[in-house]
Amino acid sequence: MLTQALFRALDKKAIWVIGIFLAVAVLVPMANLLIPPGQFGHVPTYLVSLMGKYLAYAILALALDLVWGYCGILSLGHGAFFALGGYAMGMYLMRQIGSRGVYGNPVLPDFMVFLNYSELPWFWLGMDNFWFAMLMVVFVPGLLAFVFGFFAFRSRVTGVYLSIITQAMTFALLLAFFRNDMGFGGNNGLTDFKDILGVSVQAQSTRATLFAATAIALAMSVLVCSMIVNSKLGKVMIAVRDAESRTRFLGYRVEYVKLFAFTVSAIMAGIAGALYVPQVGIINPSEFDPANSIEVVIWTAVGGRGTLIGPIVGAIVVNLGKSWFTTTLPELWLFALGALFVFTTLFLPKGIVGLWHQAWGRTRRRTEPAERPAPPTPAQSADIERGEDPASFGHEAQPKPAE
Amino acid sequence: MSAHTDTMLYLDGVSVAFDGFKAINNLAIIVKPAEMLAIIGPNGAGKTTMMDIITGKTRPDTGQVLFDGRTDLTRLDEAAIANLGIGRKFQKPTVFESHTVWDNLEMALKKPRGIFSTLFYTANDDDVARITEILETVRLIARKDEFAANLSHGQKQWLEIGMLLAQDPKLLLVDEPVAGMTDSETEETAKLLREIARTRSVVVVEHDMSFVRELGSRVVCLAEGAVLAEGSLDQVSANPVVIERYLGR
Numbered sequence: 001m002l003t004q005a006l007f008r009a010l011d012k013k014a015i016w017v018i019g020i021f022l023a024v025a026v027l028v029p030m031a032n033l034l035i036p037p038g039q040f041g042h043v044p045t046y047l048v049s050l051m052g053k054y055l056a057y058a059i060l061a062l063a064l065d066l067v068w069g070y071c072g073i074l075s076l077g078h079g080a081f082f083a084l085g086g087y088a089m090g091m092y093l094m095r096q097i098g099s100r101g102v103y104g105n106p107v108l109p110d111f112m113v114f115l116n117y118s119e120l121p122w123f124w125l126g127m128d129n130f131w132f133a134m135l136m137v138v139f140v141p142g143l144l145a146f147v148f149g150f151f152a153f154r155s156r157v158t159g160v161y162l163s164i165i166t167q168a169m170t171f172a173l174l175l176a177f178f179r180n181d182m183g184f185g186g187n188n189g190l191t192d193f194k195d196i197l198g199v200s201v202q203a204q205s206t207r208a209t210l211f212a213a214t215a216i217a218l219a220m221s222v223l224v225c226s227m228i229v230n231s232k233l234g235k236v237m238i239a240v241r242d243a244e245s246r247t248r249f250l251g252y253r254v255e256y257v258k259l260f261a262f263t264v265s266a267i268m269a270g271i272a273g274a275l276y277v278p279q280v281g282i283i284n285p286s287e288f289d290p291a292n293s294i295e296v297v298i299w300t301a302v303g304g305r306g307t308l309i310g311p312i313v314g315a316i317v318v319n320l321g322k323s324w325f326t327t328t329l330p331e332l333w334l335f336a337l338g339a340l341f342v343f344t345t346l347f348l349p350k351g352i353v354g355l356w357h358q359a360w361g362r363t364r365r366r367t368e369p370a371e372r373p374a375p376p377t378p379a380q381s382a383d384i385e386r387g388e389d390p391a392s393f394g395h396e397a398q399p400k401p402a403e
Numbered sequence: 404m405s406a407h408t409d410t411m412l413y414l415d416g417v418s419v420a421f422d423g424f425k426a427i428n429n430l431a432i433i434v435k436p437a438e439m440l441a442i443i444g445p446n447g448a449g450k451t452t453m454m455d456i457i458t459g460k461t462r463p464d465t466g467q468v469l470f471d472g473r474t475d476l477t478r479l480d481e482a483a484i485a486n487l488g489i490g491r492k493f494q495k496p497t498v499f500e501s502h503t504v505w506d507n508l509e510m511a512l513k514k515p516r517g518i519f520s521t522l523f524y525t526a527n528d529d530d531v532a533r534i535t536e537i538l539e540t541v542r543l544i545a546r547k548d549e550f551a552a553n554l555s556h557g558q559k560q561w562l563e564i565g566m567l568l569a570q571d572p573k574l575l576l577v578d579e580p581v582a583g584m585t586d587s588e589t590e591e592t593a594k595l596l597r598e599i600a601r602t603r604s605v606v607v608v609e610h611d612m613s614f615v616r617e618l619g620s621r622v623v624c625l626a627e628g629a630v631l632a633e634g635s636l637d638q639v640s641a642n643p644v645v646i647e648r649y650l651g652r
Contacts, residue, residue: 002523003526004523004525005522005523008525067496124572133564144516151488157432188581227522231521231523232509232510232521232522232524233518233521233522233524235499235506235509235510236510236521238499238501239502239510240497242499242500242501243499245481246493246497246499248480248481248482248485248572249458249481249485249490249491250485250566251482251485251486251516251570252482252510252512252516252521253482253516254482256518256519260518359623
């Protein structure tokens with residue numbers, strides 16, 4: 001059963017994407033560690049961490065695409081799951097500091113000493129164990145998504161209303177984590193990390209390893225998503241996206257289909273957050289900012305939703321743009337981002353990946369005129385008039401906007 | 404209690420109002436196993452609302468809705484009712500347009516509907532044979548790998564009937580199956596539905612009288628949410644009230 005599902009996942013384009021990121025996971029750290037600085041091919045350490053950050057974002061975008069592109073759930077709160085995963089990792093890293101903190105307390109992190117805590121809050125217990133912290137990285141976002149999704153989907157909250165409550169969820173968490181007495185470091189968050197698994201977070205080899213771990217996690221995420229979307233369940237998810245009530249009348253429990261996608265997606269987002277935090281060295285409540293979650297939606301839309309490669313491309317391209325813009329024209333970045341989103345929505349409904357498909361389809365048509373499609377039937381012409389002719393969008397039918 | 408044993412579908416005293424407007428008013432309809440029933444009536448007579456009630460989309464305010472003589476449908480949701488064995492074809496053909504014809508049928512095929520059994524589902528030889536058989540029945544075998552969006556209106560109707568067959572229901576609710584079909588397609592559809600009705604119960608809602616005549620089944624005429632007349636098509640269409648309220652104008 002599982003092997004068949006794996007085979008299904010590995011055919012088509014997914015195997016290339018997985019292969020590329022596994023290769024990247026090996027080659028980039030090698031180029032960083034083995035080629036001496038100054039020599040051709042050397043990848044500086046700061047760049048390794050920067051790319052690692054982008055790949056963590058790519059996992060987050062892929063997670064969003066699983067629910068938005070494939071299941072029609074426009075979540076504007078995915079940053080919350082990312083941040084929760086990040087906080088779980090941050091708590092582990094805080095507890096690794098030990099007595100090297102400013103106050104030298106062997107158990108309590110600095111901010112707790114400063115706030116006159118006498119002992120660790122209960123939810124910090126066990127976070128000094130790596131395995132337990134990693135369990136929480138998966139468990140906490142997964143549980144939140146499960147509970148939240150269970151009530152939202154059972155009550156049949158859909159479309160823009162669901163988007164609004166996901167936004168409210170991340171905003172509520174933002175406000176909660178800003179409070180000092182929540183026990184998560186308040187405004188400053190968690191930072192000044194020293195060790196991870198006994199080695200220095202700052203060390204070049206650690207950074208290379210973290211990059212490799214992120215690239216592998218991305219490859220695994222693509223594998224899991226590919227397995228889901230190529231299964232019958234993936235088809236049902238698309239059916240839910242396009243005609244939710246019709247799917248119910250076929251006997252599928254739409255709320256459980258959505259709940260499954262939402263929970264898996266939240267877990268992926270949590271893992272992305274956990275990989276992000278040691279590479280940037282800080283986690284604070286601003287990660288819960290609703291604007292961050294909306295930015296993830298933009299990455300996914302720009303790259304091309306409803307595809308596996310699209311959100312990855314989108315996350316990397318938009319963040320490259322962001323890195324460039326915020327150094328050269330920082331005040332214009334948000335305008336550029338907004339303009340990009342409007343442009344994508346108007347002119348690239350399938351994102352960069354869709355554009356590539358279109359261009360590829362056109363050149364192929366030019367070189368092989370014999371393969372030109374037959375003139376459209378009257379029914380197809382009607383579809384074209386409504387802008388719904390799938391033939392003009394490469395080989396896949398154009399996904400409809402979320403309800 | 405003996406009234407509803409040995410029935411496939413039993414509606415009694417069913418009423419539902421939307422904002423005070425009585426869409427269904429004390430409706431009583433019985434469908435026996437392996438029986439076909441055609442429902443006619445003017446627009447707004449409550450035909451589609453009746454189907455919504457049976458399939459769990461709308462809850463009736465009062466009344467009894469029983470399936471197979473014992474299951475109370477008013478307590479169940481759409482998915483549970485569909486899994487009991489009630490299939491529905493909608494007035495406007497609703498197929499999954501971004502899926503191929505084959506995938507549409509594969510999703511409809513009667514199989515466990517749980518999340519993990521769906522995730523790890525792989526079509527076995529029986530499933531492939533069954534889908535192929537249905538594709539031949541609905542004459543879409545040549546277009547099996549095309550997106551459902553590319554089908555003509557009539558072909559979408561047939562695909563939806565095929566999806567109904569794939570669900571293997573005990574009771575089929577078919578809402579205006581021949582809208583947008585040519586005469587010969589209409590004839591074929593009537594033949595197909597008669598064939599299905601040998602083993603299953605079928606409820607057809609239709610405006611096309613010649614099609615209803617071809618079905619040759621019992622006919623119920625609805626108006627303003629209640630039964631106006633019942634019997635064979637000749638009896639119903641000879642009924643003076645039906646002529647005045649529905650046919651005559």
